[in-house]
Amino acid sequence: MNGLVYLKNVVTLELDPEKCNGCRMCIIVCPHAVFGIENKQAVILHKDLCMECGACMKNCPENAISVRSGVGCAAGIINGILKGTEPTCDCSGPGSTCC
């Protein structure tokens, strides 16, 4: 690890091993190598490294993965609270980008 690990035991990532068909899509799309393969089935190896981007859930053809995905961005969360919406990335409104 490169020393960049965020808070422990907060991530909402869940994997249902009953549904997994071992296609490895989650391993391919995960940007933080959270998943591994054991006995031809996906397993969560490093849950605390998950940033809840939702790529695995979106690309799991068996719907075996669930995660409350969204932006891990303080400004986005404040923005969401102010607008009364989900945390949103449009921090500076139209005409600019934040990321």
Add this chain to the structure above:
Amino acid sequence: MYTRFLTGNTISAVPQISTVWTWQDFWETIKVRWSVGRMNYSIEPGIYATGNPDGNSPVFVTANFKLTFDHVRRAITGMDAWLLVLDTKGINVWCAAGKGTFSTKELTRQIHRVELEKIVNHRKVIVPQLGAVGVSAHETRENTGFHVIYGPVRAEDIPEFMKAGMKATAKMRVVSFTIWDRLKLVPVEMAMSMKYLLLAMSVFLILSGLNSKGYSIDLAYHDGLRSVFILLVAYVTGCGITPALLPWVPFRRFALKGLLTGWLAGLILAYFQLLGHRILEINAWLLIMGSISSFLSMTFTGTSTFTSLSGVQKEMKTAVPMQIIMASSGVVTWIISKFITI
């Protein structure tokens, strides 16, 4: 819309683009990093050709943010390929995928719109891995018949990925966040909250003139400039120092990292007697500097590549009240210190 990269040639009616950056491209990259006129940097969505591609050439999918497009076209220099640019409203792949503009729907729409099945014989599109946040490979296949192959996270790894037969190594699949990556993002971070800094500076500059005898322009000038400098240091600490030193600053919570760096910066200023000579004023500044640096460091969670929504929400529950209490008590203490000689 940018068109300078077009060579003027067409390959089976598809416009050909140059893969070489001009000096303007380098200059614009710098401007984008400093948030100057960022929204003007979009590319017309659609299909482009690099080199002399044919029906067997690979198709790379990308976003219509100029910086992203530029990195992809430079990475595939010397390759005969097709480039399918999605309409992401001038935003990079990862953020656009998070916002839902780099999506299954948009990919499906563009594949149909350009009639990709008539341009290539194969049924594969190479989508950047970070696009997987918005694109579903199996749904795209159902919609279009095209298989989504996830390419490397970084465009620069595309040549190696292609050489390996469209296989990414484990390293190509992981998002890094090196000191260089972080430093590149500091200017945007600074530009984003610049207006609040200028506002705070003006308020402190004006209030600096207050004293027990009324108002002194002379005092506003001397104490005011010192206040402006202190605020600038707190701002640079939160926007620049914490991000740069991120892995080496203790604590996992960004707000605590920022509080620590803010206080260290404050203690350094205090050592050089820049926070004033009175206990009350020094304390006021430490509260203000700590809260500013803590808040700005916390906003770097949005720029960082590893923080989760659940984590940031948890951190903010305690950090935001702490920052508000520190900042407001700091300002009140500072104003009181103008009238009392402790």
